[in-house]
Amino acid sequence: MKIISLCLFQWRGNNITEPKLLATGFESSTFGFFKKKTVKEWCEFVSFTLAKRTNESQRQSVKEKDYICHVYNRFDNLSAIVICDDEYPRRVAFSLINKVMDDFMDIYGNKFGDLEDYPFEQIVQLLNKFQDPNQADKLSKIQRTLDETTIILQDTIEKVLKRGENLEILVDRSELLSNQSKQFYRVAKKHNRCCTIC
Numbered sequence: 769m770k771i772i773s774l775c776l777f778q779w780r781g782n783n784i785t786e787p788k789l790l791a792t793g794f795e796s797s798t799f800g801f802f803k804k805k806t807v808k809e810w811c812e813f814v815s816f817t818l819a820k821r822t823n824e825s826q827r828q829s830v831k832e833k834d835y836i837c838h839v840y841n842r843f844d845n846l847s848a849i850v851i852c853d854d855e856y857p858r859r860v861a862f863s864l865i866n867k868v869m870d871d872f873m874d875i876y877g878n879k880f881g882d883l884e885d886y887p888f889e890q891i892v893q894l895l896n897k898f899q900d901p902n903q904a905d906k907l908s909k910i911q912r913t914l915d916e917t918t919i920i921l922q923d924t925i926e927k928v929l930k931r932g933e934n935l936e937i938l939v940d941r942s943e944l945l946s947n948q949s950k951q952f953y954r955v956a957k958k959h960n961r962c963c964t965i966c
């Protein structure tokens with residue numbers, strides 16, 4: 769049971785046309801040295817793709833092979849995405865999402881929207897603490913009020929894309945993916961291992 773990544777975005781606002789990555793927490797210990805960078809970029813790309821296609825106050829859980837991506841776009845322009853394995857409890861993933869947004873707003877609430885960068889190293893510690901869902905329960909207060917029936921479930925990332933959109937083209941154009949990661953994706957796709965995170 770584990771969380772791989774936790775990404776925080778500003779999903780809308782006065783000066784932005786698409787979601788802006790604010791901070792990433794990434795659990796890399798299970799990936800080999802050369803894979804780390806690619807997996808992290810892939811997590812950021814997937815998170816961005818979901819943040820961009822989620823409506824205000826909407827929660828979605830999207831399956832991607834053995835992983836699940838949980839996304840929430842909050843009214844206050846923050847979006848957070850947890851990518852974890854199948855076993856990690858959804859309720860706890862969504863409390864992590866709330867917690868990271870609340871912690872961020874505790875620091876930047878007054879200035880949010882005005883700055884270029886928002887240093888937020890705390891996201892890494894938060895991800896680490898939530899690796900154990902039992903510990904996580906002690907840290908968050910609201911998780912029991914989550915109404916899971918309002919969460920939209922999708923069984924692939926493609927389902928989240930708008931009609932006419934194509935994941936391959938999005939990969940090609942992404943600024944979050946290095947050429948190396950794009951190449952990795954093309955090879956994986958050719959061998960029918962498409963889109964799997966690792």
Ligand SMILES: *[C@@H]1O[C@H](CO)[C@@H](O)[C@H](O)[C@H]1NC(C)=O
Binds near residue numbers: 780781845
């Ligand atoms: C949030 O987004 C809305 C709509 O784009 C905008 O009017 C508002 O100023 C934004 N707030 C912040 C704090 O960026």
Ligand SMILES: *[C@@H]1O[C@H](CO)[C@@H](O)[C@H](O)[C@H]1NC(C)=O
Binds near residue numbers: 823920
């Ligand atoms: C998001 O909102 C738009 C416009 O209101 C709507 O067409 C679309 O279906 C909504 N998306 C989801 C996933 O509910």
Ligand SMILES: *[C@@H]1O[C@H](CO)[C@@H](O)[C@H](O)[C@H]1NC(C)=O
Binds near residue numbers: 947
């Ligand atoms: C990545 O690939 C594009 C197009 O194939 C090329 O224009 C660009 O220079 C490459 N960037 C790097 C950093 O290699």
